[in-house]
Amino acid sequence: MAEITFENVSKRFGDTVAVDDVSFRVADNEFFCIFGPPTSGKSTILRLLLGLETPDAGDILIDGKSVLGVSPAGRNVAMVFQNLALFPHMTTENNIRFPLVERGQPAETIAPRVAEVAEKLHITPLLKKMPAQLSGGERQRVAIARALVRDPVAYLMDDPISALDARLREETRVELKRIQRELGHTLIYVTHDQEEAMSVADRMAILEHGAIRQIDTPEAIYDRPASRYVARLVGSPPINLIPGVVRTGRFETDDGALRIDLDRGGFAHDGPVDLGVRPEDVRISPPDADGAAAARVYEVEPLGGFTIVDVEMSGQILRAMLRGQPPIRANEPVGLSIAPSSIHLFARDSGATLFADTRG
Known part of the structure; x- marks a missing residue:
């Protein structure tokens, strides 16, 4: 001992x-x-x-x-x-x-x-x-x-x-x-x-x-995670990283397809960032759902107790992990949304965490 x-x-x-x-x-x-x-x-x-x-x-x-x-x-x-x-x-x-x-x-x-x-x-x-x-x-x-x-x-x-x-x-x-x-x-x-x-x-x-x-x-x-490196290393499937920019408390992708209001007070960073979201925190909804970004199903991987759904948004493939075997098929249009409470933001240059999921 x-x-x-x-x-x-x-x-x-x-x-x-x-x-x-x-x-x-x-x-x-x-x-x-x-x-x-x-x-x-x-x-x-x-x-x-x-x-x-x-x-x-x-x-x-x-x-x-x-x-x-x-x-x-x-x-x-x-x-x-x-x-x-x-x-x-x-x-x-x-x-x-x-x-x-x-x-x-x-x-x-x-x-x-x-x-x-x-x-x-x-x-x-x-x-x-x-x-x-x-x-x-x-x-x-x-x-x-x-x-x-x-x-x-x-x-x-x-x-x-x-x-x-x-x-x-x-x-x-x-x-x-x-x-x-x-x-x-x-x-x-x-x-x-x-x-x-x-x-x-x-x-x-x-x-x-x-x-x-x-x-x-x-x-x-x-x-x-303390950094983008740590976030990518831990988790399966790996964390999704979405490039974008923060302006006055809102994250936006470069083409404006995805917008997320940051609901945690005191976050004053403005500038280019990478947004991280775990696959289990990506929400898939009907394409006309209120507040959802337009996306299309790229591939579906049924794994029994859960299903991995790859979706394409703004030319980028993101992975969502859904429970069970939802009736989703490749090439279908869907809506994609992310809860502000589940995101991580990393500085684009250094990869350091700006703020992270605070669950637990």
Whole structure:
């Protein structure tokens, strides 16, 4: 159990800045997710914490004590690497028990611990098999089990379930969340999958080019993104962005097809902006509905419990997410409207949030 702190940590590889003045604190027993696209610095942060890399600047603390200069073994953190790193000459059981054997734990305590973790991850029938006999998803679960079998101060996981199929990913991430709560240990989880990050994290950090753009709960980041970059990164389908201008409290597209009165007092910005609206907040109505902008259905994607409707307005495709399976067909004229309470406005040049959805 541990509190982990990064203080102004930077790391370069030649001319490439992998981690850029990063500061954050992970509370004891927190499920903390680091989320960003490939090459954003996620794995480097884990390697710095594990001790496989040394920062060029800043400090890393575990329970208030700097671990700079402390060996990876001395930091007592368990890591699940993306490439798994299983021992090919050992059975599944021996791979899982290896960390306990290395630490000299008695055999009578190792066997029940291995059995317990194997059962939680549904790999008990695989214990006598060699890694070469396992599928990619099975090897990934063995690597997770090898980390969970220990009693470290924290668990680090680098995209640990990427090789699993969709259904098994859902089951495994639910299990990881439950196991983390049962064990009462800090867990830092790296992923490029925003659905994983949103579903498991107590808090999450959004990375871009090695820098942290926002740290908050998944709900707060979704409803109140700090920038256009964060808003586009979180959400599926992605947020719609509509270029336009704000004049005296009203947003308008360049051709005037869509107008929205901004009903939040104190908003004094005038000038070019990008309006963001989540697909679930786009309203589709009959074409003659009062106050609706004229649009045309471009494509319809029925997905069972909800339907994605792509609509064309002013030469731009916007996505709406509607419940159920509404009787909407491609090429039909429709009305499109957006409630002022559900919009986000971003500065056109910097992408910074001017104001955002305040639900929640």
